[in-house]
Each structure stands twice: as C-alpha cells, then as structure tokens.
Amino acid sequence: MVHFYPPTSPYDHGMLDTGDGNRIYYEQLGHPQGKPAVYVHGGPGAPGSRRPIRAWDPERYRVIRFDQRNCGDSTPHASDPAADMSLNTTQHLIDDMERLREHLGIERWLVNGASWGSTLALAYAQQHPERVTEVIIQAVTMTRPSETYWLYRGAGRFQPEAWDRFRDGVPEDERDGDLLAAYARLMENPDRAVRAKAAADWLAWEDAVISNEPTHIPGMYSDREIDAQIAFVRICAHFFSNGAWLEEDQLLRNAHKLAGIPGVLAHGRHDMGSPVETAWELAKAWPDARLHIFEDSGHVGSDALRDTVYAAIEEFKDR
Numbered sequence: 001m002v003h004f005y006p007p008t009s010p011y012d013h014g015m016l017d018t019g020d021g022n023r024i025y026y027e028q029l030g031h032p033q034g035k036p037a038v039y040v041h042g043g044p045g046a047p048g049s050r051r052p053i054r055a056w057d058p059e060r061y062r063v064i065r066f067d068q069r070n071c072g073d074s075t076p077h078a079s080d081p082a083a084d085m086s087l088n089t090t091q092h093l094i095d096d097m098e099r100l101r102e103h104l105g106i107e108r109w110l111v112n113g114a115s116w117g118s119t120l121a122l123a124y125a126q127q128h129p130e131r132v133t134e135v136i137i138q139a140v141t142m143t144r145p146s147e148t149y150w151l152y153r154g155a156g157r158f159q160p161e162a163w164d165r166f167r168d169g170v171p172e173d174e175r176d177g178d179l180l181a182a183y184a185r186l187m188e189n190p191d192r193a194v195r196a197k198a199a200a201d202w203l204a205w206e207d208a209v210i211s212n213e214p215t216h217i218p219g220m221y222s223d224r225e226i227d228a229q230i231a232f233v234r235i236c237a238h239f240f241s242n243g244a245w246l247e248e249d250q251l252l253r254n255a256h257k258l259a260g261i262p263g264v265l266a267h268g269r270h271d272m273g274s275p276v277e278t279a280w281e282l283a284k285a286w287p288d289a290r291l292h293i294f295e296d297s298g299h300v301g302s303d304a305l306r307d308t309v310y311a312a313i314e315e316f317k318d319r
Contacts, residue, residue, distance in 0.1 A: 003314070004054040004055065005053075005054055005055070005056065005057055005058055006054070006058070007052035007053070007054055008029050008030060008052055008053050008054070008056070008058040009029065009052045010027040010028060010029050010065075011028060011029065011030075011032065012027065012028040012032075013025070013026065013027035013028070014026060014027075015074075015075075016066075016096070016099060016100055016103055018069075018092075018095075018096060018099065020087055021076070021084070021087070022069050022070070022074065022075070022076070022087060022088075022096075023074060023075045024066055024067065024068075024069065024074050024096050024100065025066060025067045025072060025073035025074045026064060026065065026066040026067075026100055026104075027064075027065050027066075028062060028063065028064055028104070029052075029053050029056070029058070029062075029063045029065070030053070030056055030057075030058045030059075030060075030061045030062050030063045031058060031059055031060065031061065031062055032062060033062070034057075034058075034059070034060050034061045034062035035060060035061050035062065035110065035133075035316075035317060036061075036062045036064065036104075036106045036107075036108070036109035036110070037056065037061055037062070037063050037064070037109055037110035037111075037112060037313075038063075038064045038065075038066070038097065038100075038101075038109050038110070038111055038112070039063065039064070039065045039112050039113065039117075040097075040111065040112065040113030040114075040117035040118075040120050040121045040124075041065075041067070041068065041113070041114075041116075041117050042113070042114050042115035042116045042117045042139075043068070043071065043115075043116050043117075043232060043235060043236060044068060044071075044093075044116045044120075044235050044236060044239050045068070045070070045071045045078065045231055045232040045233070045234070045235030045236050046071070046116075046232055047067040047068075047071045047072025047073070047074075047228075048065040048066060048067050048072060049065070055309075055310040055313050055314075056313060056317075057314070057317050060317040060318070061313075061317060064100070064104065064106075064109070066096075066097075066100060068093055068096070068120075068235075069087070069088040069092060069093065069096065069235075070083050070085070070088050070231060070234075070235055071228075071231050071232065071235060077227065077231055078230065078231035078232075078234045078235050079226075079227035079228075079230040079231045079234075081188070081190060081192075081195075085188075085234070085235075085238045088235065088238065088239075089239075089242075089245050090119075090120065090123055090239070090244050090245045090246060091245065093120055094120070094123055094124050094127055094128075097120075097124050098124075098128060098131070101131060107131075108130075108131050108132065108133050109131065109132070109133060110132075110133050110134045110135075110136065110316055111124060111125055111132050111134070111135050111136075112135075112136045112137070112309075112313070113136075113137050114137065114138045114139050114301075115138075115139040115141060115274070115299065116141060116143065116239075117137070118137035118138070118139065118140050118141050118142075119141050119142055119143040119244065119246075119251065121135055121137055122135070122137070122142065122251045122258075122282075123246070123251060125257075125258055125261065126251065126254045126255075126257045126258060129257050129258060129260075129261060132261055133261070133316070133319065134261060134262045134263065134264075134312075134316045134319065135258070135261060135262075135263040135264070135289075136263070136264045136266075136309060136312045136313065136316070137263070137264075137265055137266070138265075138266040138267065138301060138305060138306075138309055139266075139267065139268070139271060139274060139299050139301065140265050140266075140267050140274065140278055140279035140282060141274045141278060142246075142250075142251040142252060142278055142282065143239075143240075143243075143244040143246060144246070144248050144249065144251075144252075144278075145243045145248055146248060147274065147278060148180065148240045148243070148244075150275065151209065151273050151274070152166075152179055152180060152205070152240070153179065155209055155272055155273065158212070158272065159208045159209065159211070162204065162205055162208035163205065163208075165201065165204065165205070166179070166201060166202070166204070166205035166208075167179060169183070169186075169197070169198060169201030169202070170182035170183060170186065170198075178241065180237055180240045180241040181241040183198055183202055183233070183237040183241070184234075184237040184238055184241040186198035186237075187199070187230070187233055187234040187237050187238070188234075192230075195230050195234070196226055196229070196230060198233065199226075199229040199230045199232070199233040199234075200222065200229065202233045202236070202237070203221040203222040203229060203232070203233065204222060206220075206221035206222070206273075207219060207220060207221050207222055209272050209273045209299075210272065210273065210298060210299050210300055212270075212272065212298075213268070213270050213271075213272065213297075213298030213299065213300055214270060214296050214297065214298065214302065215296070215297065215298065215300050215301065215302050216298065216300055217300055220300065251282075252281055252282060252285055255282060255285035255286045256285070258286050258288065258289070259286075259287070259288060260288060261288055262288050262289075262290075262316070262319075263286055263288055263289030263290065264289070264290050264292070264308070264309070264312040265279050265282065265283055265289055265290065265291045265292065266292050266294070266301075266305050266308050266309050267279040267291070267292070267293055267294070267297075267305075268293075268294050268296075268297030268298040268299060268300075268301065268302065268305060269293055269294060269295050269297065269298075270295075270297065270298040271297070271298045271299045272298060272299065273298075273299045274299060276293060279291055279293070292305070292308045294308075
C-alpha cells in the first residue's frame with residue numbers, strides 16, 4: 001500500500017529568462033533543503049501539472065516542476081503564430097533544464113518524467129550524467145523516428161476508421177506523404193480556424209490510440225481549451241516532423257552514459273502508442289535500470305504502475 005503525504009502546494013515560482021526571448025515558468029514544492037527532484041512533463045507541449053503533490057515526502061524532497069518552451073505558462077505561447085518554433089528543439093529543452101538547475105543552485109537532482117518526458121529525461125541525463133542522482137520514468141519512449149512512424153501511421157492498423165480521419169485532416173495531395181510534416185505546415189497557417197481544426201483532428205487520433213487501453217480516459221488529449229490544443233499540436237508536429245532532432249538509436253546507443261545511475265522504468269503491456277519493446281531494449285542497454293511491465297496498463301497507466309513509481313520515489317528519498 002503506497003503512503004500518500006498531505007497535499008503540498010508550491011512555496012516558490014518564477015520565470016527563467018533563457019536569453020533568446022523565451023521565458024520558462026517553474027515552481028518549487030516540498031522542502032527548500034530537501035533532495036532535489038525535477039519532473040519533466042510529456043507532450044511535447046503538455047504543460048506540467050498544477051495539482052498539489054502527494055507522492056513526494058514534503059520534508060525530504062524539493063520538487064521542481066516547469067513548463068517546457070511555448071506551453072503552459074512559459075512564454076511566448078505556441079498558440080501565438082508569432083512564437084518562433086525554430087527556438088524550440090530537444091537541445092533547447094536540455095539547455096533550459098541545465099539553466100534552471102544552475103539558477104536554483106542545485107548540484108544534482110533526481111529526474112522523473114513520463115511519455116515524451118521520458119525521452120527528454122534520458123537525453124538530459126545522457127548529456128549531463130554528473131548532474132543526475134536517479135531516473136524514474138514511465139510510459140517509456142525514446143522518440144525514435146520508427147516510434148513516431150508507428151504512432152502516427154502503423155497503429156492505424158488497429159484503428160483504421162480513426163486513422164483515416166487523421167490522414168484526411170491534411171490536404172489531399174499530402175495524404176500519402178509525410179503526415180507529420182503536413183500537420184506541421186497546417187499548424188503554421190496564419191488562419192486560426194485552420195490551426196484549430198488541424199489540432200482537433202490530431203488530438204482525436206491521440207484519443208483513439210489509447211481508447212482500447214484498460215484504464216483509458218475518454219478525451220484525455222482533446223479535453224483542453226483551444227489555445228492549449230493549438231500549442232500542444234503545434235509543438236508535437238514541430239518536434240515529430242523533425243525526428244526530435246535525435247538519431248534513430250541515439251538514446252539507446254548512448255545508454256552506457258547512464259552507468260552508475262539507478263533507474264526505474266514503468267511501462268504498460270498494452271501501450272499502443274509506445275509498444276513495450278522500447279522499454280525492453282532500453283532496460284537491456286542500461287544495467288542499472290529496473291524495468292517493471294504491467295499487464296493492466298497502457299500509456300495512461302494504472303494504479304499498479306503508479307504505485308511502483310511512487311515506491312521508487314519513496315525508495316530514493318534517502319539515497
């Protein structure tokens with residue numbers, strides 16, 4: 001039975017100036033002298049949670065949450081067509097994390113993330129292993145081009161009606177080509193109505209992918225206000241159409257850089273968006289990681305999966 005702590009709200013928040021016109025929203029929860037831990041949200045473009053935390057011991061942890069570039073309360077917001085997407089890449093996000101660590105005077109921190117957040121957590125840890133104490137990730141992805149191809153085309157074999165609607169959301173002459181690039185172009189259209197429709201079509205597909213999971217949440221992706229929809233899809237399409245600026249097996253090939261860093265990987269057997277093979281391959285390449293596979297879970301997660309993540313958080317608080 002997982003022990004939950006009393007709800008803890010932020011004791012500090014601020015905006016980090018990146019020096020290139022972007023400002024990153026962050027907040028701190030728990031104890032100012034506690035063990036530092038940073039949460040890396042998914043998407044890319046789904047901002048961090050604003051809910052009070054309960055899984056982190058507020059007397060032992062100092063938890064940092066932040067909104068990645070152009071989403072949530074970070075500025076400029078990607079719903080604004082003037083926001084420059086060329087300044088939002090995986091390397092920019094890694095640099096933002098490192099800049100935030102330095103700004104907060106943190107020497108090393110635990111890195112926790114889910115979905116796209118697991119990719120960014122891995123990329124950060126491989127580039128700055130000396131700054132990472134442990135890694136806890138769920139819904140493991142490495143955002144390889146082969147993975148995004150599966151998510152936005154291959155998985156259509158299981159949801160052909162929904163995938164046809166997703167494909168038909170782009171101009172007819174682009175439907176047999178690179179759908180992600182086509183959506184990225186739609187999300188740069190100056191007409192807000194065009195961007196809003198493309199975002200709705202994209203998010204409907206995301207909802208369809210998880211619809212057969214044991215614990216799926218109807219409308220999990222599409223149930224957000226319109227500016228958040230536009231920002232989420234604009235950022236996703238921008239990243240995925242560019243392969244997240246990662247080589248096919250870059251994070252797997254560099255897993256050896258994580259040697260000595262304890263890791264906990266939690267993944268659902270029924271994760272249609274990110275098949276369990278990715279987590280399996282990473283665990284084999286990272287000897288210090290423990291992989292837990294859950295038969296009752298998909299990408300959304302389950303109580304058993306979350307309990308394992310919470311147990312890892314509790315285990316590492318005194319390390």
